[in-house]
Amino acid sequence: MSSPSQPQLPPNGAIAPKTHLNATTEGWFEYPVRVQPHHTDYSGAVWHGTYLTWIEAARVEYLRSMGIDFAELVKLGCDLPVIELSFRYHRAIRLGQEAIIKTRMNKTAGVRINFDYRMESPDAQEYYVTGVVTLVAVDRKKGKIMRNLPPRVKDALIKLLH
Amino acid sequence: MSSPSQPQLPPNGAIAPKTHLNATTEGWFEYPVRVQPHHTDYSGAVWHGTYLTWIEAARVEYLRSMGIDFAELVKLGCDLPVIELSFRYHRAIRLGQEAIIKTRMNKTAGVRINFDYRMESPDAQEYYVTGVVTLVAVDRKKGKIMRNLPPRVKDALIKLLH
Amino acid sequence: MSSPSQPQLPPNGAIAPKTHLNATTEGWFEYPVRVQPHHTDYSGAVWHGTYLTWIEAARVEYLRSMGIDFAELVKLGCDLPVIELSFRYHRAIRLGQEAIIKTRMNKTAGVRINFDYRMESPDAQEYYVTGVVTLVAVDRKKGKIMRNLPPRVKDALIKLLH
Amino acid sequence: MSSPSQPQLPPNGAIAPKTHLNATTEGWFEYPVRVQPHHTDYSGAVWHGTYLTWIEAARVEYLRSMGIDFAELVKLGCDLPVIELSFRYHRAIRLGQEAIIKTRMNKTAGVRINFDYRMESPDAQEYYVTGVVTLVAVDRKKGKIMRNLPPRVKDALIKLLH
Numbered sequence: 077m078s079s080p081s082q083p084q085l086p087p088n089g090a091i092a093p094k095t096h097l098n099a100t101t102e103g104w105f106e107y108p109v110r111v112q113p114h115h116t117d118y119s120g121a122v123w124h125g126t127y128l129t130w131i132e133a134a135r136v137e138y139l140r141s142m143g144i145d146f147a148e149l150v151k152l153g154c155d156l157p158v159i160e161l162s163f164r165y166h167r168a169i170r171l172g173q174e175a176i177i178k179t180r181m182n183k184t185a186g187v188r189i190n191f192d193y194r195m196e197s198p199d200a201q202e203y204y205v206t207g208v209v210t211l212v213a214v215d216r217k218k219g220k221i222m223r224n225l226p227p228r229v230k231d232a233l234i235k236l237l238h
Numbered sequence: 239m240s241s242p243s244q245p246q247l248p249p250n251g252a253i254a255p256k257t258h259l260n261a262t263t264e265g266w267f268e269y270p271v272r273v274q275p276h277h278t279d280y281s282g283a284v285w286h287g288t289y290l291t292w293i294e295a296a297r298v299e300y301l302r303s304m305g306i307d308f309a310e311l312v313k314l315g316c317d318l319p320v321i322e323l324s325f326r327y328h329r330a331i332r333l334g335q336e337a338i339i340k341t342r343m344n345k346t347a348g349v350r351i352n353f354d355y356r357m358e359s360p361d362a363q364e365y366y367v368t369g370v371v372t373l374v375a376v377d378r379k380k381g382k383i384m385r386n387l388p389p390r391v392k393d394a395l396i397k398l399l400h
Numbered sequence: 401m402s403s404p405s406q407p408q409l410p411p412n413g414a415i416a417p418k419t420h421l422n423a424t425t426e427g428w429f430e431y432p433v434r435v436q437p438h439h440t441d442y443s444g445a446v447w448h449g450t451y452l453t454w455i456e457a458a459r460v461e462y463l464r465s466m467g468i469d470f471a472e473l474v475k476l477g478c479d480l481p482v483i484e485l486s487f488r489y490h491r492a493i494r495l496g497q498e499a500i501i502k503t504r505m506n507k508t509a510g511v512r513i514n515f516d517y518r519m520e521s522p523d524a525q526e527y528y529v530t531g532v533v534t535l536v537a538v539d540r541k542k543g544k545i546m547r548n549l550p551p552r553v554k555d556a557l558i559k560l561l562h
Numbered sequence: 563m564s565s566p567s568q569p570q571l572p573p574n575g576a577i578a579p580k581t582h583l584n585a586t587t588e589g590w591f592e593y594p595v596r597v598q599p600h601h602t603d604y605s606g607a608v609w610h611g612t613y614l615t616w617i618e619a620a621r622v623e624y625l626r627s628m629g630i631d632f633a634e635l636v637k638l639g640c641d642l643p644v645i646e647l648s649f650r651y652h653r654a655i656r657l658g659q660e661a662i663i664k665t666r667m668n669k670t671a672g673v674r675i676n677f678d679y680r681m682e683s684p685d686a687q688e689y690y691v692t693g694v695v696t697l698v699a700v701d702r703k704k705g706k707i708m709r710n711l712p713p714r715v716k717d718a719l720i721k722l723l724h
Binding site: 118119124125128129132150155157158159160161162163164165168216 | 287291294312323324325327330378
């Protein structure tokens with residue numbers, strides 16, 4: 077089912093969007109998108125599951141910007157599967173509209189690697205979707221969570237946190 | 239990125255799966271699926287966003303089983319957009335595997351209509367994904383949340399709760 | 401972009417639908433589908449690329465009905481990638497509608513394995529999409545076309561042709 | 563099922579790729595893509611249906627480059643549904659790889675609007691997929707093929723042909 081046109085629910089503590097100050101100072105990585113026909117559903121707005129494709133692409137490009145090539149990582153035997161996600165749909169976005177997916181790493185707890193998301197209009201006056209995605213690093217061969225990340229990945233992730 | 243092979247994180251209060259007693263007594267609607275090639279990613283397991291297509295189909299068929307034809311509802315001017323969702327990926331499911339999507343309505347609070355989800359192996363011995371999806375009823379013409387549902391829908395939803 | 405509501409073009413030799421006589425005598429395998437919200441686009445009809453997910457599922461289940469478990473085949477090192485496809489969209493199908501995907505193997509030429517498709521209304525009075533998909537068997541390790549299929553697969557495919 | 567790793571079939575007249583001379587002189591519009599996790603399947607290569615999302619985005623952006631805003635067109639009551647498509651998969655493209663989707667309008671015949679496609683490596687040394695997509699202009703209200711395009715669209719399409 078589509079995301080709503082107007083529903084503006086009161087923010088909920090768990091994934092309430094941060095006040096938007098400045099993309100640069102706050103360390104958000106920005107990934108622009110435009111709504112194509114295949115992103116929409118019968119309502120004319122973006123289907124709620126479509127966002128996960130953008131969310132993923134934004135994360136992969138964010139990692140690339142920090143020197144982590146995700147395809148390389150997989151070849152090296154390390155995967156970063158999603159183990160948890162949580163999203164709120166604040167306002168629908170429709171065929172032809174542009175938006176910015178903003179993402180940044182959040183403080184990690186133990187093996188959990190968290191990314192915050194916030195999808196906004198290009199002028200930052202409206203926001204559409206906010207959420208959090210949690211990954212873990214998995215050893216592809218053993219099928220187990222890696223407690224120690226490959227050093228290059230660890231260094232890059234630490235940089236993302238500052 | 240793919241869902242993990244093994245990662246078994248400690249359950250988290252927000253969306254911890256209910257103890258599975260009995261599908262019938264507990265009022266779960268069951269929707270079976272099989273993993274086809276297009277559901278998978280490079281890892282050989284189901285891509286984490288694919289689940290949202292199954293989750294939606296299970297909800298639409300659950301509503302149909304209660305006499306609510308979703309396409310009819312939309313024609314009548316009422317939409318049920320997703321305004322919030324939250325999922326945990328407990329165990330990966332791979333190409334060719336079968337699973338059961340279980341869903342049931344949860345108690346609603348105000349205008350929020352909540353569905354619980356639990357995706358299990360056919361023998362109910364393993365579970366793959368658990369989560370919650372929240373919808374609201376929206377008047378398609380006005381683009382506003384409907385505080386009073388169409389009577390037929392309301393009656394059907396009330397039945398789902400018992 | 402969506403598939404059309406009415407456009408009924410004159411059939412074109414390349415992929416003109418076979419006259420529909422009798423599903424059973426003609427050896428069609430039937431796979432039923434229902435249009436869910438995520439299958440649609442802004443037009444309210446099914447997005448033209450969505451059909452490929454149904455087409456694939458119908459083919460995999462057809463093979464299963466003949467004793468070929470596709471996931472097993474892949475584990476054994478044999479893949480069946482699509483190398484060519486061709487579809488015509490005759491009539492749109494909309495949110496909530498049901499349809500039958502009909503498929504059958506067509507005579508193969510050399511290494512090419514062809515499947516015909518025809519998507520119809522449940523009462524067989526209307527047809528929506530017709531097409532052909534060509535596969536080849538590939539040795540996953542060598543990355544080369546297999547000129548000799550695994551015997552079990554060969555036997556099953558030969559049966560499909562009669 | 564995935565597209566193949568090597569299969570290099572002899573070109574087939576219907577959709578044989580044009581010899582690549584020069585993107586600019588030959589009037590190809592270029593749309594770059596990168597393979598993200600959700601584009602792949604169990605084989606590690608792009609799932610054969612994924613290409614249709616890129617093909618569509620390339621076409622919409624090509625039209626935009628000529629002054630046709632697709633979302634505007636739809637608002638004005640004109641849709642451009644796909645009525646036929648035909649693709650050949652020459653070589654697989656894998657997680658993390660980049661490619662260029664090239665598209666250009668082909669001569670139209672009657673109401674049919676044809677777009678040629680050719681997906682290549684960034685250095686134009688390899689090609690992955692070639693194909694043709696045929697659209698018609700449909701009056702959304704009447705659900706009929708428009709024999710006379712809106713003048714602005716007609717003018718833009720004529721420009722695309724030269």
